[in-house]
Amino acid sequence: EAGVAQSPRYKIIEKRQSVAFWCNPISGHATLYWYQQILGQGPKLLIQFQNNGVVDDSQLPKDRFSAERLKGVDSTLKIQPAKLEDSAVYLCASSPQSHRGRDRGAYEQYFGPGTRLTVT
């Protein structure tokens, strides 16, 4: 079974430029997550999709960040314009369970390798 794919793996941009990240979840996984991991911290959830609908985007800085999941499969995360503090690793994860599933005990997220963004 192929894992979660992300691209690019590394990106360096100047502040005020735009950047986009792509994620392809594990086939058949209904739920997709984007996390931001700043150096020295744990991942922080930015947005959660269930199929092609947004479940939670309360921690997404919507003035500059946007995300979409067309057709309930691949997803893109965009930053426009980027700031220095956006330098981080952006992780995508997917889960087969519905966010309304009953079996929390079986809950597991599968993570991609991440995209390391450096804003100069």
Add this chain to the structure above:
Amino acid sequence: AQSVTQLGSHVSVSEGALVLLRCNYSSSVPPYLFWYVQYPNQGLQLLLKYTSAATLVKGINGFEAEFKKSETSFHLTKPSAHMSDAAEYFCAVIPSGAGSYQLTFGKGTKLSVIP
């Protein structure tokens, strides 16, 4: 909101020594608890999870964790460290009540293994 606290941002052990990484959760109701490992330039991999079925949970790579309600702890241990265990380890929580299924992570503990 429920959270987890990882004591020690950096832990060093000798090869063959006991590994102990600490995690405490903040909740009066036992949540679902997870340990993830992150190797350099890679994503997170699930080591083990507590889902109330058993207090002692065995995971991959010889790791295990014990849920202690009285101490609100879920510490990760391995009897004998191997060089390949050098990585960053994250404790995470999902509240057990109704609502969010989202993971909230601790700040992580970087494990170094000394030959």
